Amino acid sequence: MKLITHNFLSSKCMKGVNVGFPLKISASDVKVTEVDFNPEFVARIMQKIDYPALYTATESIGHLEDLPKQMVENYENDEHFLKKVHHALLQLEVINGELICPETGRKFPITNGIPNMLLNEDEI
């Protein structure tokens, strides 16, 4: 699971969960892959990204690598910043670990890079 997906993932489909965002990550295995840098896409997706959640997620998997704590203003033209965000969003991949719902503490296991978001009958 890439962090871009994590930044949009929520556990609000569960019964009794209102926001369900951001999910906590406890990663046991993280992979860094090479992905082509597309500044246009990163600049566009930044409008939707919840930056504090991205920062916390990157920190929790231990790959912070000088990602600024605050979002840079006028990031559209700041290629240096966009590259860092691109690295965090698309190149970091959690292979094994768990996602934890912030409200109920329910754990969603991640195996082979695929988070299991299936719910049981009594959780719907």
Added chain:
Amino acid sequence: MSRPEYLAPPEIFYNDDEARKYTSNSRIIDIQVQMSERAIELLLLPDDQPCFLLDIGCGSGLSGSVLEDEGHIWVGMDISQSMLEIAVEREVEGDLLLSDMGQGCPFRAGTFDGAVSISALQWLCNADKTCHKPVQRLYKFFSTLYACLSRSARAVLQFYPENCDQMELVTSQAMKAGFFGGVVVDYPNSTKAKKYFLVLMTGGNMPLPKALGTEQDANGVSYTTKRDRLKQARGKSVKKSRNWILEKKERRRKQGKDTRADSKYTGRKRSGRF
């Protein structure tokens, strides 16, 4: 037509064997790719702009590969672990999620610029467990899908409805969830090439895109002017035309019969007032 929905629930039907079949059978791949391309066409995404898309029932990522080729970034969700493992093996670029569409789309509001789904929606119409209620599951799916799409985004879902009732059920639940749109049927006169696309719009009611293969009506033969043109070439005028009337009057005059003089009114159609 065989319906895998009757055999077993999707997470069981798409086991390792079936998943392998999906990626090794070139006919299945061709059809999936064609339908994916058509679905993207129906999405009407802005040109030359990489978009963030959701693929519902992505399976082994055949449709996702088409999205990649168009330069988009995608996230796929599927209920079958085996299919997703094949997708990982194929090294698709999109991110994958093991999730049941009937339990809703687990994303924040306004996440995606569009959503596609190829041959997945019909699975929702079945009740595979005692806790499954198709109507509720469809509504949950459509309402959460509506929430996770950005404004004016579209969702195109290709599916195989079993009958009219099923189509009605699916469409009515989508409209109840707030979507506009309807079903586009490509090649309606062909048994094999006929494909149903549920085109859903969030930003207001817009005319549905035109279906493919509807130009020629298979129930009748279309009219051609070929014979008329041939007749003209032989030197005879088209019957009831002005030329034909003039020629006829000329013949009568030659026979010495009483004939009205030609005028600008000869052979002219009556105006609509009569």
